[in-house]
Amino acid sequence: MNELILFFRKNSKWFVFGFFVVLSCTMLFNSNPYHQHLYLTSAGRAVSSVYKSGSMLSSYLNLRSINEDLNRRNAELQAEIAAQNELISTFRELGYTDTLVADSGVRHFDFIVAHVINNSIARPFNYITINKGSKAGVRPELGVIDQNGVVGIVSNVGSGSARVISLLNPNFRLSCKIKRSDYFGSLVWDGKDPREALLEELPRHTVFNPGDTIVTSGYSAVFPEGLPVGVIMPDNNEHNENFFTLRVRLLADFTTLGNVQVVVNNYRAELDSLSAGEAEEAKRKPFGN
Numbered sequence: 001m002n003e004l005i006l007f008f009r010k011n012s013k014w015f016v017f018g019f020f021v022v023l024s025c026t027m028l029f030n031s032n033p034y035h036q037h038l039y040l041t042s043a044g045r046a047v048s049s050v051y052k053s054g055s056m057l058s059s060y061l062n063l064r065s066i067n068e069d070l071n072r073r074n075a076e077l078q079a080e081i082a083a084q085n086e087l088i089s090t091f092r093e094l095g096y097t098d099t100l101v102a103d104s105g106v107r108h109f110d111f112i113v114a115h116v117i118n119n120s121i122a123r124p125f126n127y128i129t130i131n132k133g134s135k136a137g138v139r140p141e142l143g144v145i146d147q148n149g150v151v152g153i154v155s156n157v158g159s160g161s162a163r164v165i166s167l168l169n170p171n172f173r174l175s176c177k178i179k180r181s182d183y184f185g186s187l188v189w190d191g192k193d194p195r196e197a198l199l200e201e202l203p204r205h206t207v208f209n210p211g212d213t214i215v216t217s218g219y220s221a222v223f224p225e226g227l228p229v230g231v232i233m234p235d236n237n238e239h240n241e242n243f244f245t246l247r248v249r250l251l252a253d254f255t256t257l258g259n260v261q262v263v264v265n266n267y268r269a270e271l272d273s274l275s276a277g278e279a280e281e282a283k284r285k286p287f288g289n
Helices: 002-008 012-031 033-061 063-094 268-283
Strands: 109-119 127-130 143-144 149-157 162-166 173-178 184-188 198-203 213-216 228-232 243-250 258-263
Touching: 063 258, 127 149, 127 258, 173 228, 184 243
Parallel strands: none
Antiparallel strands: 109 127, 109 258, 127 162, 143 149, 143 258, 149 162, 173 184, 173 213, 184 198, 198 243, 213 228, 228 243
């Protein structure tokens, strides 16, 4: 108690000075409309700045949940686009036949949103790790895309994570075609630039222009038809007597890869059973022997 009294006595001059400053300011602002207006304006600006800073901090803290919601919506839109493309193909077929089987109502493709937790781009054989596994419905040989284009294909799956063979891996070959045409080839990374790949085995009579978009062909059970992959680069196409090899600038930016979507083909089991039947049939002796 004595120390507190000593503190006040020692600093009494400052307390008296502060008291008179507050009293003077109060009298000045209450008796002078002009100074009162300045005070209210300054106080309003200070409060506004505090509120703005608080709002920016709150928005930053909510970015993760907002980003997850955007990715979920993006996955839903991807599924709708795939369904619409399939419906368009069905209507085109209607122009050739009237014996089409009625649609079962099962959506062909679904998309699982995941986050990249590990990614390599500078190795000869690159891989990606995502934070979704078998518990979320991820299985081997499912395609992986992001908001820009194709990323890779699932190779190994754990309960809560999965390993993806990156498009930047020479072991991964992707069937692609030039958009709005039926000319298709095989896309493969040549191990040089993580922003580029090669589209090989295009027929010699293929018609194309630099800047044309390369999309998935749909000739596999992994990716829907028409997913963007890249664009043809100018003045660097190679060819032999029968085929073109085009250099393609990839649309997916592997240096900033963050959120991805795993492509689930709901008809995969049916397609696999048909393929298994073909394999068994191939083992049988040819007819007539």
